[in-house]
Amino acid sequence: MHLTIVSSLDSQCREAAAARLGNTHANSAVVLHDLLDGSLVLRRVYRDGKLFERETTVLEHGCLSCTVRLDVVPTAERLASCGFDHVVLGLPPGVASGMAVTELRQGLSRPAVIDNAVLSLDPADLDDHIWDRHTLFESGFTSMQQDDRTSGEFLIGEFGQVDTVMMHAGLGAELTGHAGSGSDAWRSGMELLGQLAPHAAAVGTGDDFLPGCFDDAGAQARTRPGTVRLPLTDAVGSYRTVLHKAPRPLHPGRFRDALPKLAAGSHWMRGRLWIASAATTRIAVQGIGPRVWLESTGTWLADAQATSSKAGRTALVPPGVEPVLDWHPEYGDRGTVLAVTGRSEDVDPAEIGRLLEGCQLSDAEMARDGAVWEDPLDLSDALQSPH
Numbered sequence: 243m244h245l246t247i248v249s250s251l252d253s254q255c256r257e258a259a260a261a262r263l264g265n266t267h268a269n270s271a272v273v274l275h276d277l278l279d280g281s282l283v284l285r286r287v288y289r290d291g292k293l294f295e296r297e298t299t300v301l302e303h304g305c306l307s308c309t310v311r312l313d314v315v316p317t318a319e320r321l322a323s324c325g326f327d328h329v330v331l332g333l334p335p336g337v338a339s340g341m342a343v344t345e346l347r348q349g350l351s352r353p354a355v356i357d358n359a360v361l362s363l364d365p366a367d368l369d370d371h372i373w374d375r376h377t378l379f380e381s382g383f384t385s386m387q388q389d390d391r392t393s394g395e396f397l398i399g400e401f402g403q404v405d406t407v408m409m410h411a412g413l414g415a416e417l418t419g420h421a422g423s424g425s426d427a428w429r430s431g432m433e434l435l436g437q438l439a440p441h442a443a444a445v446g447t448g449d450d451f452l453p454g455c456f457d458d459a460g461a462q463a464r465t466r467p468g469t470v471r472l473p474l475t476d477a478v479g480s481y482r483t484v485l486h487k488a489p490r491p492l493h494p495g496r497f498r499d500a501l502p503k504l505a506a507g508s509h510w511m512r513g514r515l516w517i518a519s520a521a522t523t524r525i526a527v528q529g530i531g532p533r534v535w536l537e538s539t540g541t542w543l544a545d546a547q548a549t550s551s552k553a554g555r556t557a558l559v560p561p562g563v564e565p566v567l568d569w570h571p572e573y574g575d576r577g578t579v580l581a582v583t584g585r586s587e588d589v590d591p592a593e594i595g596r597l598l599e600g601c602q603l604s605d606a607e608m609a610r611d612g613a614v615w616e617d618p619l620d621l622s623d624a625l626q627s628p629h
Contacts, residue, residue: 243322243354245346246453248332249339249400250362251371251383251393252412259362259408260332261291266357266453267328271321274332275314277304279385283313283334287321305386306337307345314342315349322352336384336396340403340465343458357454359404359461361442363397364412365431371397372434372509373531394531398510401439402465405455409446423447430480437481437583438510440473467539468514468526470581481509481583484591488578489570490602494519497601498618504580504597505529507588513580514539516573518603518613520621527580536619544574 246263250256257274264272272288281304287295301308314331321329333342339359346354363371371393378384378391401407409423409432423446435444441464445451464471473483494517505511511529515536522545523538569575578598582589607613 243318243326243350243352244328245318245354245356246328246330246358246360247339247342247346247356248330248360248362249337249342249404250333251335251378251396252362252364252367253335255362255364255408255410255412256332256335258410259360260330261288262408262451263330263358263360264288264291264328266451269326270328270330271326272330272332273314273317273321275309275317275334277306277309277334277385280304283309285313285317287317306334306384306389307341309334310337310342310345311349315345318346318354319350319352322354328357334384336378336386336389336391338396338399338403340399340461343403343461355454356456356458358406358456360406360408361397361400361404362408362410364428365409365435366425366427367412368397368431368434368438369427369509375532392531392533394509395533398438398530399465401442402471403461404439404442405457405461406443406445406451407435407439408451409444433479434481434509437473437483440471467528467537468512468524470513470579472581478586480586482586482589483581483583484589484594485579485581486591486594486598487580488516488598488602489573490608491516491518491521491576492578492598492601493603493607494615494621495618500597500601501534504582504594505534508582508584510583511580513578515578515580516542516576517619517621518607519615519617519619521576523621525621536621538621542574542576544576547574 244267248256248260248263260272260274264270274286276284278284281301283299283301285297286293299313301312318329318331343356374381374393378389378393378396379387381393443452472485492515497517508529509531513527515525515527517525522541524540524542526537526539528535570577582594
């Protein structure tokens with residue numbers, strides 16, 4: 243059984259992409275799932291572009307994960323047993339493709355090959371989505387009131403997971419009047435897409451599509467908190483991505499003061515931090531539009547090695563899976579690596595470098611062996627905390 247997963251925030255974009263993907267195999271079924279008010283799931287199944295099944299199901303607990311586990315997965319199983327070689331699963335708007343992949347891997351009774359994970363969007367809406375402060379529920383993308391993700395958080399998560407981004411004029415095109423691929427907003431969105439999803443194939447309505455290129459391991463590596471992935475080119479256009487590294491620990495107070503300036507004007511800030519008040523903890527930082535948060539991702543490899551050596555165990559060999567994960571002869575993998583993507587006029591490499599350099603501990607501060615540092619970011623609690 244072959245599966246293709248389609249995620250989106252826009253039902254019109256999703257349906258256009260799903261219909262196209264249904265033509266990649268001779269014997270395909272296309273399924274569109276929607277989670278409506280009252281825990282009601284609407285399921286529509288198409289073959290050769292014609293609707294042959296339309297059903298509604300009421301879930302006892304109508305959340306996005308339950309929709310996938312209790313309706314999407316069983317539908318894929320049933321259609322495979324009916325003899326379909328390929329099933330396109332159009333997920334309810336706001337459902338993360340990574341969650342669907344996990345549920346399918348665990349819930350299907352037969353082996354399945356995931357050909358592609360595809361995000362469908364209107365590039366003209368991308369900038370607005372990144373900066374939208376409303377939650378998915380407040381914006382009407384999902385019926386789940388407790389879903390407090392923003393549209394930018396959803397899209398950045400999907401960019402890391404998918405192998406392909408399909409572009410279609412969405413529902414917003416009719417409201418804003420932009421002229422699809424001929425508009426300035428569309429072209430600007432395409433440039434921003436190249437900065438935010440450099441690995442993904444960007445496929446327009448007239449472009450060739452490459453089936454069968456989903457890489458599960460690659461998706462997991464890209465979406466690991468603290469991972470830094472960069473555009474394929476460092477050419478500066480309307481948007482740019484700046485990478486900066488700081489080899490010494492950061493002073494927690496100075497970093498707290500610098501964080502709003504680092505995030506100002508940033509569409510996407512991501513990386514890992516070495517902060518003196520939580521020196522053995524690898525802190526991931528992420529800022530998407532108006533939201534910035536920090537979270538613990540465990541112990542630095544160098545500290546884990548030191549613990550293993552003291553216990554008489556063989557130290558781990560540092561994995562070379564991430565190009566920007568440098569191994570310092572003294573500090574190991576400890577260190578700050580930060581990438582900031584935004585409009586070229588808003589992202590100044592010199593300013594970002596100056597701010598991070600100013601946060602590093604001085605020689606005198608480094609010499610304070612056993613010093614206890616203030617913890618204004620509450621990193622000692624190792625909790626994810628939006629700021």
